[in-house]
Amino acid sequence: xxxxxxxxxxxxxxxxxxxxxxxxxxxxxxxxxxxxxxxxxxxxxxxxxxxxxxxxxxxxxxxxxxxxxxxxxxxxxxxxxxxxxxxxxxxxxxxxxxxxxxxxxxxxxxxxxxxxxxxxxxxxxxxxxxxxxxxxxxxxxxxxxxxxxxxxxxxxxxxxxxxxxxxxxxxxxxxxxxxxxxxxxxxxxxxxxxxxxxxxxxxxxxxxxxxxxxxxxxxxxxxxxxxxxxxxxxxxxxxxxxxxxxxxxxxxxxxxxxxxxxxxxxxxxxxxxxxxxxxxxxxxxxxxxxxxxxxxxxxxxxxxxxxxxxxxxxxxxxxxxxxxxxxxxxxxxxxxxxxxxxxxxxxxxxxxxxxxxxxxxxxxxxxxxxxxxxxxxxxxxxxxxxxxxxxxxxxxxxxxxxxxxxxxxxxxxxxxxxxxxxxxxxxxxxxxxxxxxxxxxxxxxxxxxxxxxxxxxxxxxxxxxxxxxxxxxxxxxxxxxxxxxxxxxx
Numbered sequence: 001x002x003x004x005x006x007x008x009x010x011x012x013x014x015x016x017x018x019x020x021x022x023x024x025x026x027x028x029x030x031x032x033x034x035x036x037x038x039x040x041x042x043x044x045x046x047x048x049x050x051x052x053x054x055x056x057x058x059x060x061x062x063x064x065x066x067x068x069x070x071x072x073x074x075x076x077x078x079x080x081x082x083x084x085x086x087x088x089x090x091x092x093x094x095x096x097x098x099x100x101x102x103x104x105x106x107x108x109x110x111x112x113x114x115x116x117x118x119x120x121x122x123x124x125x126x127x128x129x130x131x132x133x134x135x136x137x138x139x140x141x142x143x144x145x146x147x148x149x150x151x152x153x154x155x156x157x158x159x160x161x162x163x164x165x166x167x168x169x170x171x172x173x174x175x176x177x178x179x180x181x182x183x184x185x186x187x188x189x190x191x192x193x194x195x196x197x198x199x200x201x202x203x204x205x206x207x208x209x210x211x212x213x214x215x216x217x218x219x220x221x222x223x224x225x226x227x228x229x230x231x232x233x234x235x236x237x238x239x240x241x242x243x244x245x246x247x248x249x250x251x252x253x254x255x256x257x258x259x260x261x262x263x264x265x266x267x268x269x270x271x272x273x274x275x276x277x278x279x280x281x282x283x284x285x286x287x288x289x290x291x292x293x294x295x296x297x298x299x300x301x302x303x304x305x306x307x308x309x310x311x312x313x314x315x316x317x318x319x320x321x322x323x324x325x326x327x328x329x330x331x332x333x334x335x336x337x338x339x340x341x342x343x344x345x346x347x348x349x350x351x352x353x354x355x356x357x358x359x360x361x362x363x364x365x366x367x368x369x370x371x372x373x374x375x376x377x378x379x380x381x382x383x384x385x386x387x388x389x390x391x392x393x394x395x396x397x398x399x400x401x402x403x404x405x406x407x408x409x410x411x412x413x414x415x416x417x418x419x420x421x422x423x424x425x426x427x428x429x430x431x432x433x434x435x436x437x438x439x440x441x442x443x444x445x446x447x448x449x450x451x452x453x454x455x456x457x458x459x460x461x462x463x464x465x466x467x468x469x470x471x472x473x474x475x476x477x478x479x480x481x482x483x484x485x486x487x488x489x490x
Contacts, residue, residue, distance in 0.1 A: 006031040008139050012093075012105060012132045018113055021106040022095070022139065025070075026270055027056040030103065046086050058270050069094060070101055075118045075129060077109075091116070093133060097140035102147065105136050153178055154216035160365065161189075161245055161372040162218055172365045175214070182213050185363040186253040190263045191375035192356045193243035193383065196271045209265060211258045213247040218372075243379065244271075245372055253361045256393065263356035263391045272354035355382035356391045377404035384483075384490035403484050415481035417464040426464070427482060429457040434479040438469070 005022055013020040013033035021032040046060055056064075067078050069092050078090040091113060093105040107113065116126050156178060159171035176183040197217050220241045246266060248259045266272060357378025359371035374394035381400035382392045394401065411419055418427045429447060433454070436442045444454045458469055467474040 004142060005139065008135050008142075009033055009105070011135050012107070015128055015132050015135070016107055016113065016116070018091075018107045018109060021108075022103060023056070023106065024103040024143070025101055027061045027104075028269070061270065064090075064092070067092075069104060075133065077118060091118070093136045095136055095140045095143060097137070097144035100144070102140050102143035105132075105139070150215065153214040157214045157245060157247055157368075158216040158218060161216075161369050168369070176365055179213055179365075182249045183365050185361075186250040187213075187362045187365075187368070187371075188248050188250055188256055188259040189359040189362075189368060189371040189375040190246040190248055190259050190266065190356055191243055191359075191372065191379040192246070192263065192266045192272055192354055193376065193379045194241050194272075194354055195244035197242055209262050211249045211251075212262055213249050215244060215246045217242050218245050219243075243376060245375070247368070250361065253363070256358055256361065259358045260391055263358060267354055267356055267390055354390075355379050355388075357382060357397075358391065358393045360394055373405075377401065380404055380487060380490055384486035399480065399483055400487070403480065403487055406484070408488065411485060412477060412481050414465045414467055415478055415485075418461055419481075419485050423464065426457055426461050427485075429454065430461045430469075430478060431482045433458060433469075434475060434482070438475070 009020050009022045009031040010033055019033040022030045024030055046056065064078065067076065069076065069078075072092065072094045073096070075091055075093050078086075078092060080086050080089045089109040091107040091109055093107070094101055095103040095105060116129055118125070118129065153175070156171050156175040160168055160175055163171055195217055220243065244266065246262055248262050250256065250258050357375040357380070359374040359378070362368060362371045377400065378392050378394040378397050381397040381404060382388045382390060384400070388397065397404075410416075417423065418430065429443075432446055433440070433443045436446065440451055440454055444451045447454065461467070461478075462469055465478065467478055469475060469478070
């Protein structure tokens, strides 16, 4: 079907004599026409990045949407803004089907389309543009059909993963029929959390990734008020968080590489909640009108993930992880797998934006509910502990495999005092000390403090908690309570 899009985009380019680009409603690149100009400046940074990274940034998206493209029923012209990195004007053809916008066709205008009549009141639409809009309508019908197909698969996947037990056998059989040969595995489930969607029952446009069999959005069950870290209760139930479930077909049961590639690309989607532009570069005007800062790159809170779309896996997405079937590799933040290597000196303690978890390999569809629980637990662990990097395998989250399966409760009374706001440094010191098996020298070096300062802080921990850090069971209680508090914050 993607070849059909390319052919239709080429038709529009030929009709109007201008390079056309097709993006979905999330500004993910679908197809583009060749730009024949010899003028390097004519290929502005916004279009270049869209093609190379296969997605426009959040800042670019917001800037163009400011012209009303999401509401437009007819073509509209967007002027150039060199200060914003938009060197050439655009003509936007909204891709709609039955009143729903599914994407946009963009036409670069270096001035030769200035006389193109867009259909103002009292003026007749240019015949070339009318023909292009007919082609755009065909694109809209294809995108709508693709969305319907993806939604149907997503509904079956959701029913299998988290639906009532009485209906899971039926969902499994229907999904097997829909997936055909893919259902025989090997398979893995990827969880991305949080996932931003207006309707928790919809995942958004189906990403165009090789090996991606089905996706669906899944809302967590609301947690009761008072559960979680001390001081975190608001007196009201916590709002449910929506996560994305992605079923990935693996090339072999010995490698989770396709699942990791899928996870990394999904984290580049603007729906991966928490993605934000990098600091302003000063090239946009004072009012923030231009997208120049976002046109260059965006950075995810979870790490350096540029704002590109879920693109074909052959696109060579930047990868921070080397991984195998058990994920025994390293991330850009340090080694987290079973393959060994030092962990980062001092892990950051703030909650990151979106993160992704990857389940163990599965052979049968009936095993997917357990795989979803693994993937979601791994994603929660990655959000809680940045040492794992933005993508982590269930096999590599260590004690979080146990902790994520426990019910949400208030912290143990003995540990609660150091989880209060005024003792964050003591909590961090205790966790570093226990992470390093009680080795004072390594802990002091990691924290950048003198040993005597470390001993003083540890004595304060003992005073506040009543625990003996020379006692194994007390150490275990404190260590697990601190890790569980991380999960609660995430």
